[in-house]
Amino acid sequence: MKALELFAGAGGLALGTEKAGFKHVAVAEWDADACSTLRLNRPNWNIIEGDVRHLTYSDFGTDLDLVAGGPPCQPFSLGGRHKAWNDERDMFPEAIRAVRETRPKAFLFENVRGLTRQSFSTYIEYIVLQLTYPSLNRKKRESWQEHLSRLEQHHTGTGGNRPEYKIIPPRILNAADYGIPQKRERIFFVGFRADVNAQWSFPEATHSQLALQVAKWVTGEYWSSRNIVPTQATPSDKKVATLSQASFESILSPWTTLRDAINDLPDPVLKTDIANHIYQPGAKPYPGHTGSVLDEPSKTLKAGAHGVPGGENMIAFPDGTYRYLTVRESARVQTFPDDYLFTGPWSEAMRQIGNAVPMELATQVAKQIYDVLNRTEFEKRLVKRCV
Template identity: 30%
Template structure:
């Protein structure tokens, strides 16, 4: 045997062995799913597999249907080294097709998905008389022709609609007024409306009764726009007097026609042209948010920087609530237990976002991981808030331990509840280090969006090139009390090589371990982990190191509250209320501000349909001073009553290099 033949033979053996292993694993998963279905309702099994086991929805039906379609054929399927696509096609096939394919496998035939489709078609046609078969073929022929004609008609309609709308867009206000009186324009609109009715049918639903963000609204709005042009209710601002919802201007009528034609519409308002946004919008374009478990304000700062206006921030801890009020006197901080708050009145306020970092202790690897048995758990409570407020989106942050298998049923119940409330939810992981935060902080985000907005959300891009390090992040704070060794300490942290699990060098510059709340002596592993990074994590020093302290053998500096806050990306002028341990707890429980800002910008982009220049927003650098408006909410009330009018806006100037 020559070298080529040997190589082919060896490759064949390796590949067939791997195929056998893959088939065995697929069949083993199917067996486990069948066991689950014997003791658990099918819907719960589906949620459990999707959330806890990360099984794609496209695979769930195959595993769940295996027991009732192919049970007993495991040995044959293993012998044939069946792939997942073939198994999926078999489960989906009718019983007769499946039986023939299994018989073919039994005699050693090689089966693929195309073969299964051919057999299914042949068996279906065999049951028909020649006349019926010919009739069925003619039905398919007519359907294909109708689809082609429909596609051609739709394409012609879009082309005419785009030409018509673009012609109107080029006109100024006086030209539009004349166009509304033009018989030619009205006849063109009438012809387009007749074609519109042929494609979409007729609808008598009022625009005021259709959700503003739904596809049904876009179709109904286009119909209404053409009707207005036909009737001459166009080109005159008086036609829009008192209009609250749609349309409020000629431009909105033109825009909705352009969008329906598939033509991109330049954004209006504070966005000019197609350039990505590089600064916060004016106040009237801000979005409204309710924040749960706001803590010391890490997420709150990020959402504020992302263009959200807080209608209310809920926080149970008195010190944390005082921290929020001290730094943002104009925020409406509600010091309350959310389990005792009725959130339904907020639905009238058309809230854009409900966000919060619900307590992580029930799921943290540092704790007992009691999950739903922990009295501090608020996961399902947050689903109640979402259902009552009905925001356009929600963002719930927690630790990675939330996705531990033992919490699968609990997370699945959360997903069921928000799905029932009308949300599509995705689970994402995010790392603080990808946003220039000098800390190994990995978090889970449960992000839900109302179904009419589904598909519009995208996670923010990552910026690994913005990676920071412990030394650069803390150098100025470490040296502020005269420690002459601070610069060398920082250099060592900066130059330290970082390797992945396979031992490959991936970066230079060590990151801080996850900043957590801690009472008493740190655990041995935690102390060793921080020690390897040049930090003594035990204790809460009140001040930066001195030369006298650093002269002791084996000295490692500790982290002051301000250093911990810096690692959590709090602004340096952010003040914390409470004792030493309370402050450490507030900082450890926080969401890094820039991480929250990145996710907030992604949410804003999804809701408003805009694009951001991410680096300009997240790292404004030396862009100078930025004017930012925030609402002067009622400070004398514990909770802003839904429906109350807001007073005049306060404007404050924020230094780019400080809060930004």
């Protein structure tokens, strides 16, 4: 199945869709360093470096199965300037144009949780309506509010009976709930062309915080299986009793911790021949940035848009010391394969990783899409043979 990938960054989402079964007709990204990383790791991909606003998407075909991407999130990020639709970096209009020009069977877009803030709620509705009726394009000199009004009137009129795309209500997924060793929440937009009998749903969570707490404080299995003493304070008897009762209801796996992700890597203070695993000095906590404890999933990795990646890109060790995550450790947290290499200095590589979608989370969502499209295609072929 053919996919077009936009705003690829270092490739987290693109690797996920590839692992799910899609073949990329093109992978577009404007950042030169990210493109260097993509070319190094996937020399056979058709990587297009440059501003997607200059592309004619239909050049990549009008028979695509999937258009995917993470439109730049700075306009909506909690760590950004929050300019949203007034920010020239808002690339959702380009994501929608790609759907309009290629008419794929499905699309998959993701963004930061900040997009779900109340102040942006109207804009989220605007995005969803545009993706539902991509051919109802914004006119010249028409404000986005005027365009929204026109879309709403179309949707509540006869157009509502003929949606161009059927869109699942956008969903926030926490990567930790899907086995990724990081508490990272992203919002996903998934839709299918109206003629596709998708019957799709988001993948169900496989892991939980409750199961991790039970493994630590009820069964003790978390500590015993790793042959370590508890590194965190034991909860109160009342809390333990509550967890013990809840353990009978928990059928999910425990959250994967930072220790689980990086424990087999040697101390980077010692020189190793492991690629991208180099010690970076200078880590220290400061208010609001206290690092990630070993025996919990990592906090959300930051891109470090203002220089050195945020103080959350540290390990807070049980003995009270701190160390920056290496590039390789950060890649583990984002579930990139160990043979995937990042170009540029530490700060640049960390920026690429901090901006990425966890590859395995992308895989799970994209695999659900791939399986549905594969099933519908099989059903079509079956009907043709029976006629």
